[in-house]
Amino acid sequence: MNSPHQISLDDWEIRYHRLKAGGLNEPWYGGPLSRHAGRGDKRLLSLRFDNSPPALRLWNFLLTEEERLHQARAAGGKIVGAMKDLGTAAVMAFSLPNVTAFYPDGAWWVPCIMEQGTGDLEVADALGIDESFCPVRAMLGAFVRGAHFPRPDLLVCSVGATCDDFSAIAQRLSSLGYPILWWEAPHRRRAEAGEAAVDLPGGLAAPAAQVRFVRRQLELVRAGLEELTDRKLDDALLAEGIAQANQFRRLLGELRRLAYTRVPCPLGALEMLVAEMLAIHFCSDRAEAIVVIGQLLDEVRRRSALGLGVLDECAVPVFWVNPVADLKVMNILEECGGRLCGSEFLFSHALDEIPADIEPLEALARTALADPMVGPASDRAERICRECRRFGAKAVVISRIPGASHCATESDIIADMVRNRLDLPTVEIEVPPICDADAPGIRTRLEALIESARQRT
Amino acid sequence: MNIDAPGRAWPSVNDMGQPVVYVSPFVPPEWIAAHGMQPRRLVPRAPAMRGMREGQCPFAWQAAASLTATPQPLGNPAAIILTSTCDQMRRAAEIVQARTPSPVFLMNVPATWRSDSARGLYADELARLGLFLQHCGGRQPGQGELAALMLAYERARIALKAAQPMLSAREFARLLCELGSCDAGQLDGFQRAISDACGQQGQRAAGGIDLAIVGGPIAQGELAILDAIELAGGKVVLNACESGQRCLPAPLDAQAASADPLAQLRRMYFDSIPDAFRRPDSLLENYLRTHLAGSGARGVVLIRQVWCDLWHAWTQRLGGLCPLPVLDVVLGDSPEGTTSATNRIQSFIEILRR
Ligand code: SF4
Ligand code: SF4
Numbered sequence: 001m002n003s004p005h006q007i008s009l010d011d012w013e014i015r016y017h018r019l020k021a022g023g024l025n026e027p028w029y030g031g032p033l034s035r036h037a038g039r040g041d042k043r044l045l046s047l048r049f050d051n052s053p054p055a056l057r058l059w060n061f062l063l064t065e066e067e068r069l070h071q072a073r074a075a076g077g078k079i080v081g082a083m084k085d086l087g088t089a090a091v092m093a094f095s096l097p098n099v100t101a102f103y104p105d106g107a108w109w110v111p112c113i114m115e116q117g118t119g120d121l122e123v124a125d126a127l128g129i130d131e132s133f134c135p136v137r138a139m140l141g142a143f144v145r146g147a148h149f150p151r152p153d154l155l156v157c158s159v160g161a162t163c164d165d166f167s168a169i170a171q172r173l174s175s176l177g178y179p180i181l182w183w184e185a186p187h188r189r190r191a192e193a194g195e196a197a198v199d200l201p202g203g204l205a206a207p208a209a210q211v212r213f214v215r216r217q218l219e220l221v222r223a224g225l226e227e228l229t230d231r232k233l234d235d236a237l238l239a240e241g242i243a244q245a246n247q248f249r250r251l252l253g254e255l256r257r258l259a260y261t262r263v264p265c266p267l268g269a270l271e272m273l274v275a276e277m278l279a280i281h282f283c284s285d286r287a288e289a290i291v292v293i294g295q296l297l298d299e300v301r302r303r304s305a306l307g308l309g310v311l312d313e314c315a316v317p318v319f320w321v322n323p324v325a326d327l328k329v330m331n332i333l334e335e336c337g338g339r340l341c342g343s344e345f346l347f348s349h350a351l352d353e354i355p356a357d358i359e360p361l362e363a364l365a366r367t368a369l370a371d372p373m374v375g376p377a378s379d380r381a382e383r384i385c386r387e388c389r390r391f392g393a394k395a396v397v398i399s400r401i402p403g404a405s406h407c408a409t410e411s412d413i414i415a416d417m418v419r420n421r422l423d424l425p426t427v428e429i430e431v432p433p434i435c436d437a438d439a440p441g442i443r444t445r446l447e448a449l450i451e452s453a454r455q456r457t
Numbered sequence: 458m459n460i461d462a463p464g465r466a467w468p469s470v471n472d473m474g475q476p477v478v479y480v481s482p483f484v485p486p487e488w489i490a491a492h493g494m495q496p497r498r499l500v501p502r503a504p505a506m507r508g509m510r511e512g513q514c515p516f517a518w519q520a521a522a523s524l525t526a527t528p529q530p531l532g533n534p535a536a537i538i539l540t541s542t543c544d545q546m547r548r549a550a551e552i553v554q555a556r557t558p559s560p561v562f563l564m565n566v567p568a569t570w571r572s573d574s575a576r577g578l579y580a581d582e583l584a585r586l587g588l589f590l591q592h593c594g595g596r597q598p599g600q601g602e603l604a605a606l607m608l609a610y611e612r613a614r615i616a617l618k619a620a621q622p623m624l625s626a627r628e629f630a631r632l633l634c635e636l637g638s639c640d641a642g643q644l645d646g647f648q649r650a651i652s653d654a655c656g657q658q659g660q661r662a663a664g665g666i667d668l669a670i671v672g673g674p675i676a677q678g679e680l681a682i683l684d685a686i687e688l689a690g691g692k693v694v695l696n697a698c699e700s701g702q703r704c705l706p707a708p709l710d711a712q713a714a715s716a717d718p719l720a721q722l723r724r725m726y727f728d729s730i731p732d733a734f735r736r737p738d739s740l741l742e743n744y745l746r747t748h749l750a751g752s753g754a755r756g757v758v759l760i761r762q763v764w765c766d767l768w769h770a771w772t773q774r775l776g777g778l779c780p781l782p783v784l785d786v787v788l789g790d791s792p793e794g795t796t797s798a799t800n801r802i803q804s805f806i807e808i809l810r811r
Contacts, residue, residue, distance in 0.1 A: 128773030168770035408512030
């Protein structure tokens, strides 16, 4: 039972009490995972989890975010709801003392985790935001119902070169009386001949003029944060905020390197998805997120050193494109004989370190412009190809998000580039928030992909 | 005829040489013409169904399909200008860029509009577009040339607006597209085209059920729904679709234009045209609130393309802006074309009549 395994929620119940009896030390948010299922997170009953104490801490950290936000409010802190940019605005907000930032976008997963039993989607439907929008529409229901997170003291949202789903839903929210500080993320373009260009994180580049523009936009965000807190968000604070974010990103980078390359696979796809999600806003507690990810990394290092893993040695390395609306699909990939060997969950700019040797706002502007969503799909596809090579992918899954304005066009561009450049088999699947009805079809496609990858090797 | 529905000919490329093709009302045709080039506003002919994937906006898809088809139905464009005004169009631009030999310019039109930096970005993009056009064979506009052209386009727009009550909604849409496809030398001819159209429409029935139409773009082949409104006894008194008066630029300030024509273009287009992609979208909200109330319309038809999130999100909001009944018409969602939309419009008018 102590060797690395993937176990059910019931198994975790038994294991939890054994660990506790053995002296398991937990933070305030610790406890058996089953209690989350009891409070409505029913999808947990269908998942298989890593059996290590650091994984337990990871899940407990993830599933107690709402409590953390309420605690922050009760302690007199300010709460900032950053929307859409997935990383940058949160780094700025966390740079101020007594400010907690989170992405209401995270409600994306609520219909899955709570098996749609929340009423969020029904509220969104009633407001004219039906299932032709992506699952982020649950955010609208969450705001209106006052569920899942406290009402933020400030809402900031990036628009421009973003998806239409989010832009439309955020505007709907604004029309319902939730004031939003909008800032512009322009479509990232290549520099014209003779135009100065600037390197961005992630191996990208953009015209210096675009970076200057985004920097001016982030000045607006800075001013909004200063007004909220009545405190100056100076460069020293921002630099410290960036340093903390980078500490997290370095740990996560090393975790990804080991988890995606070591044989046998030392950590399953589900925990890796959750670990990567923490990069967006540290699950509302930056310091604790660093501890959580550090412990997970220690466990993966230990397993790697001992040659231990959670999957069969011959599991086929699969690169995954786009987040899955149903977490269960990460388990299904492994049940079909695959293992995650890299991911592009639409927030790769939140994984890359923020440049620390330039002015902080300039660094953040470069990071914001490196967002895969604001650039052409071909840039995103290039990165996917690079990472497939780096992590030794043998197949690629492009997971479509129901209703998303970008998937229909982008998927072909990515699949074509992966096939042409890497000659890897690819498959496209669509994953709804609860995939049970579609699971047989998804399995068939994943099995065929993995079989085809095996035959090639 | 360059159209598969009844009506007069839409701008044809046959005698346009190498046009500069654009789609969005946020691209000023006078800026293209000032470079000695032929602007050509593209309104795709038919809604695309073939090759389209679930989730794709039929209008954006058809625009991309028209621009990448071989042989090229648009002649051999000297340049193509698309805009970042929505995710679907921005991504369509990437496809067009990859599949056509014509140079493609993706113009960043900011969604935000209240900050100086956003307004400055639009102006910078106009300047960048100017350089691009010069690379594509255009010439640098001469001193005073742009301001003079702006005045000429303004006169044509004033004439078009004055003629609107005499024109069917389809004719107005056609003439708007024609105006956006005029170069400097064709504007006189355009005035004649307005007179001709008014003459032909002289028998337009008085009375009818006054309706407002609101929404995004409509492909040529879908304009049958405008005919359907009129055939069913309706009359479009406010066209707040992309093919209507909502997307006309603000009136020109000729004095300001002679001092700084580019700043004036920015004011007329970027600062003024209300649209669903703008954040916040208070320009559109205020426009609709004012014009719906002032139009005397008895009902509103929201016309949107399937999978267009930006206009879809207006279905519920429209009802909150005015006390009028709203009919939600979705285009491009069925292979039967506009038949079901037409039937629904007829029923809607029938109900309003009672
Ligand atoms: S999943 Fe795609 S469509 Fe949905 S909010 Fe995220 S980026 Fe937008
Ligand atoms: S109809 Fe909507 S989705 Fe289509 S091009 Fe226009 S704004 Fe974009």
